[in-house]
Amino acid sequence: MDFLNAIVALANYVLVPGIAYGSQLALGALGVTLIYGILRFSNFAHGDTMAFGAMVTVLLTWWFQSMGVSLGPLPTALLALPFGVLGCVFMLLATDRAVYRFYREKKAKPVILVIVSMGVMFIMNGIVRFIVGPDDQQFLDGERFLISARTFKEMTGLNEGLAIKSTQAITLVTAIVVVALLFWFLNRTRAGKSMRAYSDNEDLALLSGVNPERVVMLTWIIVAALATIAGVLYGLDKSFKPFTYFQLLLPIFASAIVGGLGNPLGAIAGGFVIAFSEVTITYAWKKVLGYLMPDNLAPDGLVQLLSTDYKFAVSFVILLIVLLFKPTGLFKGQSV
Amino acid sequence: MKKFLMATAATALMAGSAYAEDVKLGILLGFTGPLESLSPNMAAGAKLAIAEINESGNFMDGQTIATVEGDTGCIDASLAVASAERLITSDGVKGIIGGMCSGETGAVLQNAAIPNGIVMISPSATSPALSTVEDNGLFFRTSPSDARQGQVMADILNERGISEVAVTYTNNDYGKGLADAFEEAFTQSAGTVTLNSAHEDGKADYSAEVGALASAGGEVLVVVGYIDQGGAGVINAALDSGAFDTFMYPDGMVSETLEANFASATEGSFGQHPNAPGDGAERFTEMSKDAGFDSTSAFSAESYDAAALILLAMQAAGSTDPSDYKDKLMDVANAPGEEILPGDLGKALQILKDGGEIDYVGAAAVEFVGNGETAGSYREIEMKDGKMVTVGYR
Numbered sequence: 001m002d003f004l005n006a007i008v009a010l011a012n013y014v015l016v017p018g019i020a021y022g023s024q025l026a027l028g029a030l031g032v033t034l035i036y037g038i039l040r041f042s043n044f045a046h047g048d049t050m051a052f053g054a055m056v057t058v059l060l061t062w063w064f065q066s067m068g069v070s071l072g073p074l075p076t077a078l079l080a081l082p083f084g085v086l087g088c089v090f091m092l093l094a095t096d097r098a099v100y101r102f103y104r105e106k107k108a109k110p111v112i113l114v115i116v117s118m119g120v121m122f123i124m125n126g127i128v129r130f131i132v133g134p135d136d137q138q139f140l141d142g143e144r145f146l147i148s149a150r151t152f153k154e155m156t157g158l159n160e161g162l163a164i165k166s167t168q169a170i171t172l173v174t175a176i177v178v179v180a181l182l183f184w185f186l187n188r189t190r191a192g193k194s195m196r197a198y199s200d201n202e203d204l205a206l207l208s209g210v211n212p213e214r215v216v217m218l219t220w221i222i223v224a225a226l227a228t229i230a231g232v233l234y235g236l237d238k239s240f241k242p243f244t245y246f247q248l249l250l251p252i253f254a255s256a257i258v259g260g261l262g263n264p265l266g267a268i269a270g271g272f273v274i275a276f277s278e279v280t281i282t283y284a285w286k287k288v289l290g291y292l293m294p295d296n297l298a299p300d301g302l303v304q305l306l307s308t309d310y311k312f313a314v315s316f317v318i319l320l321i322v323l324l325f326k327p328t329g330l331f332k333g334q335s336v
Numbered sequence: 337m338k339k340f341l342m343a344t345a346a347t348a349l350m351a352g353s354a355y356a357e358d359v360k361l362g363i364l365l366g367f368t369g370p371l372e373s374l375s376p377n378m379a380a381g382a383k384l385a386i387a388e389i390n391e392s393g394n395f396m397d398g399q400t401i402a403t404v405e406g407d408t409g410c411i412d413a414s415l416a417v418a419s420a421e422r423l424i425t426s427d428g429v430k431g432i433i434g435g436m437c438s439g440e441t442g443a444v445l446q447n448a449a450i451p452n453g454i455v456m457i458s459p460s461a462t463s464p465a466l467s468t469v470e471d472n473g474l475f476f477r478t479s480p481s482d483a484r485q486g487q488v489m490a491d492i493l494n495e496r497g498i499s500e501v502a503v504t505y506t507n508n509d510y511g512k513g514l515a516d517a518f519e520e521a522f523t524q525s526a527g528t529v530t531l532n533s534a535h536e537d538g539k540a541d542y543s544a545e546v547g548a549l550a551s552a553g554g555e556v557l558v559v560v561g562y563i564d565q566g567g568a569g570v571i572n573a574a575l576d577s578g579a580f581d582t583f584m585y586p587d588g589m590v591s592e593t594l595e596a597n598f599a600s601a602t603e604g605s606f607g608q609h610p611n612a613p614g615d616g617a618e619r620f621t622e623m624s625k626d627a628g629f630d631s632t633s634a635f636s637a638e639s640y641d642a643a644a645l646i647l648l649a650m651q652a653a654g655s656t657d658p659s660d661y662k663d664k665l666m667d668v669a670n671a672p673g674e675e676i677l678p679g680d681l682g683k684a685l686q687i688l689k690d691g692g693e694i695d696y697v698g699a700a701a702v703e704f705v706g707n708g709e710t711a712g713s714y715r716e717i718e719m720k721d722g723k724m725v726t727v728g729y730r
Contacts, residue, residue, distance in 0.1 A: 012577055013547035021541070149578020161578035238540035239569075247539075282544050284531075284551035302531060302552055308545045309507070309534055 001158070006291035008160040012149070018272075018279040020168040020237055023175035026271030027230035028248065029255035030182065030264055031223045037199040037262030038219045039100070041113035046227060047249035048124035051242050052091055053228025054235045055132050057084030061139045073143040073166070081232055088224040095120055096220050104216070121246075128242045137240040140167065160287075167237040178229055179268060182222070186264065191218055199262065247312075251278070254315040258322045260329025269330060274315050282308045358402040359395075359656050361386065361646060362423035364434025364444065364456075366410030370506075370537055370562035371436060371460075373593050374636075378459060379405065380629035381620075381639035381699075382433045385681060387627075389647050392682025394689060396656070401647060408435045410562075411508060411537070413443035420448035430656040431455045431646040433639060438463030439509035445475050455658045455665070457646055459638035462587065462610075463513040467707050473662050478638040478645070478702055479610045480712020482510070485586060486517030488608055488714050488730050490525050493556070493584070496606070500528045501584070502554035504545060504570055506561040507534040514586060515560045530554045537565035542573040550579035556605075558584040563593050575601055583607075590634050590717060590724075600722035609634040611715035612701035613729040620678040620699035632715075637699035644681055644698060645669055651688045669704045671695040 028050060035043040043049075060080035070076050099120060103113055145151075146169050149161025186192040191214075197205040198215045206212060231245060238244070255274045259266025285303035293299070306314065322329060363382050365375040383403060390400045404427045406419030416435055423429045432454055435441035441461035449456045450472055457476045458466075464483040469475065493501065503519065505511035511534070519529045531552035535545045549557060557580040561567030567589050574580040585594060585607025598605075611617065611632070620640060624631035631637060646661075648668040653661035668684075673693030676684040684694045696702055702710050716727040 009551075013543070013550060013579075017541075017543040017547070017577075145576075153578075163576055163578050165576060234540070241538075241540060243538060244540035279544055279547070282548065284548040287551040287553070302548065304548055304551075307533060308548055309536070311544055 002291040004156075005158050005160045006288045008152075008156075008158055008162045009287050009291065012160065012162045014276075014279050014283055016162070016164055016168055018276045020165075020171045021279070022272035022275035023171050024230055024234045024237070024271075025248075025251055025255045025275050026268040027175055027178065027226055027233070028252040029259065029267035029271050030179070031226040031230070032252055032256040033259070033262055033264055033267040034219055034223055034226070036256070037264075038195055039104075039113075039216065041110045041117065042253070042261075043223075044114065044117045044249065045095075045121035045124055046223075046252065047245045047247075048121050048128065048242075049088065049092065049224070049227040050231030050234070050248070051128045051245035052124050052231075053084050053088035053224065054231030054240055054245070055128050055242075056087035057081055057228065057232045058132065058137055058139045058235065058240050060084060065139075065141065071142065075140055075142045075167070075170070075236055077139055077232055077236055078170070081229065084232060085225045085228045088228040089221050091124075092220040092224045093217065096216065125242065125246060132240075132242070134242055137235075139240060140236050142166065165237065167233070171233045171237055174229060174233060178226065182226075182264065185222075195219065250312060251275075251315045254319045257319055258329055260331040263329065263331045266329050266331030273330070274318065277318055278311050278314050281305050281314050282311050359399055359650070360402050360404055360427055360429045361643065362406055362420070362427065362429035362432040362434065363403050364406040364408055364416070364420055364423060364432050364436070366436040366440070367405070367407045369408070369410035369412065369437075370565035371410045371588065373564050373591055374460075374634055375436065377629050377631075377633035377636040378436070378639040380627060381624070381631070381636040382459075382643040384623060384627050384629075385640045385643040385678075386647070388623075388679070388681045389644075389685065392685055394682055394685035395647060395651060396654075404429055406434070408437070408440045408444070410437040410440060413440050416440040416444050417447045420444045424448060424452045424454050429454070430650070431457070431658060431661075433457055433459065433642045433646065436460050437508070437510055438466060438513065442466060442469065442509065445469065445471060449474055453658055455646065455649075455662050457642040457665075459642045460587075460635040461510075463509045464517055465509065465513055467709060471708070473708070474658065476642075476645070476665055476704065476708040478641040478698075478700060478710055479635060480710050480714075482514040483517045484712045485514060485608070485610075485714065486519075486521040489518050489558070489584065489586065490521035490527065491730065492606065492608060492716060493522065493527060494525055498555050499526070500530060500554045501556045501558050502530045502549045502552050502580075503532045503558040503560060504535050504549055505532070506566055506588070507536050510588065511560050515558075518558065518560070518586075528554075535561065535566045535570055537562065539566065539569065542566065542569045543577065546570060546573040546577055546579050549574070550577065554580075556580070556582045556584050558586070559589055560586050561588060563589045563591050568593075568597065571598055571602065585717070587634050592630065592633060595724040599719045599724055603719050603722070606716065606718040606727070608714040608716045608730070610700065610712055611637060611729070612699070612713040613715075614697075614701060616677045616697050616699050616701060623678055631699075640678060641696070641698035641700050641702050644678075645696060645702065648676075648681070648684055648688065648694065648696060651685050665708070666704050668694055669696045669702050 057080045061077045146164040149163040152162045194210045255270035259270025290298045408416035438461045462482045505515035583605040587609035590609040621631045649661040649664040652664040673695040676696045
């Protein structure tokens with residue numbers, strides 16, 4: 001019984017939030033890694049791209065809600081999501097045409113593109129705040145819990161409750177579907193293969209007749225979809241606030257770099273590594289150990305490695321360690 | 337023509353002080369930021385007192401009072417100091433009602449009020465650290481120090497028979513001050529604080545913080561935070577994960593937003609905020625209804641008192657110069673003299689004009705103690721049947 005209680009407590013406070021957060025980071029990191037692999041620069045505007053896509057979705061969700069459209073137990077935002085993706089695609093293609101293409105044609109160095117992307121970041125940041133405001137926005141509706149802590153306790157008779165929010169389940173399912181689709185696209189379709197070829201060796205790909213503008217456009221479209229989905233999932237699970245997306249940039253980059261920049265598989269692994277280290281290192285193990293250990297050995301202290309204030313520091317430290325010992329990341333990516 | 341206008345303008349400027357011109361008061365509150373849902377009712381409280389005095393026509397030689405507002409952002413010290421500078425140097429205010437949050441108030445006091453010699457009465461800065469700050473007699477507050485609130489919280493918990501709590505506080509002067517004051521008071525009365533940990537405002541996700549608090553355990557989670565910021569996030573995360581279902585809400589949390597969002601979800605939770613029982617509070621409530629704002633919103637009564645006290649002290653000193661009237665604040669706030677409740681301000685001005693003495697009680701039972709702050713009375717609230725109800729006063 002104590003053993004089960006320990007597992008449930010661990011699942012409730014570490015596993016479930018960690019998996020949901022990890023999926024959100026993984027989707028964000030996939031976008032960053034694709035841009036790095038194919039367009040060859042670190043896109044600092046990615047966090048705000050997520051915010052922009054999510055914002056379009058939020059606005060449409062409100063519109064749908066006001067018309068009485070709903071998906072029953074599922075959040076209406078899922079219905080608005082495809083339109084949010086469209087809005088984000090439009091935005092990114094417009095930015096590419098207006099900004100990035102100019103530098104691409106000049107064969108600008110990656111570092112210049114990085115700075116350019118910072119400028120784009122501030123502009124998008126401003127646009128999002130201008131349209132939807134800097135405050136917290138609620139757009140979640142439908143069933144809130146798949147299983148709530150109270151019902152779980154009643155069902156199992158355990159001391160510990162396990163809560164799974166419906167948004168957490170949706171996050172995981174959507175992430176799996178999106179990742180599967182992405183890998184199918186990259187490995188099985190002609191367009192995907194041409195993207196990978198372009199990423200591996202640009203000159204060779206050009207010689208083989210790959211149209212570079214098409215590859216770039218496809219990349220932006222995929223990135224827009226990934227960013228919007230990641231942004232909406234994060235917003236549904238937590239809440240939509242433009243500033244938090246800006247803050248998300250750090251763990252997302254950490255995930256992409258830890259996994260190996262330019263390597264999609266690495267981005268996913270990196271997302272989970274970062275999410276779980278953030279959660280486990282700052283988790284207080286007192287409760288779990290209290291169940292597992294005999295009474296006389298149960299800890300008095302919190303058994304917390306780091307106070308939760310240092311959550312973001314964890315991603316930094318992991319980033320540094322990986323860069324020092326394995327500059328290409330856990331999975332073989334390009335070195336930074 | 338142009339020259340003529342300039343000349344008149346210049347004369348008007350120079351001769352200005354000789355005429356019955358507007359006296360300006362600054363209202364320096366966090367109109368944006370983590371307590372932005374409280375500030376409108378606070379400003380309305382202060383303006384109610386000023387309107388009352390303007391209507392009476394008894395102030396000084398029939399002068400009227402105008403207000404200028406400044407934003408502090410509540411947690412933005414540089415914005416607060418800049419706003420205060422503007423109020424003092426460019427608008428020429430004679431006294432400031434503000435600041436709102438403790439950290440920002442300390443910064444304004446040190447960097448703007450003391451250098452310029454302006455009196456500040458804060459309706460809501462409650463950090464114990466402000467009690468001991470060297471203020472040249474310029475700083476007052478109509479809300480009690482959190483050292484007192486910490487004691488009240490310990491009393492409430494003891495009376496409810498709760499002996500183990502976890503505390504999370506917003507990581508700033510207010511949060512840390514109150515959390516520490518509470519921990520001290522509660523531990524002294526044989527209670528246990530399992531964990532006293534900070535949370536940062538403005539984050540989307542508090543599951544890690546709540547995980548640590550849940551692991552530490554406790555019957556009640558004391559949320560020393562802001563309702564428009566991390567406080568709400570912490571409660572949501574705690575409810576979602578089933579970690580806690582009863583909460584204690586100190587003054588930064590008690591507001592309409594709390595009632596609207598969490599009253600039914602946190603049934604049986606309780607809290608307190610500075611507010612006084614008695615005729616003063618009742619009268620203030622009636623007056624606020626006519627003026628169209630919510631008098632039970634935290635610190636609204638204190639704001640009324642802050643504005644009234646500054647103006648009464650000016651009247652008592654017969655001068656709007658801060659260095660003259662700062663010494664009169666203690667006199668008008670405390671006995672001896674006739675007791676003054678909200679709605680009596682016109683009468684009070686007349687008494688002072690005739691050379692009499694008053695004892696300002698006001699909406700929040702003001703009684704200044706030695707260092708220019710009130711002893712304080714708190715309203716205890718509880719969530720019952722989806723509503724926030726008053727349990728009693730302490």
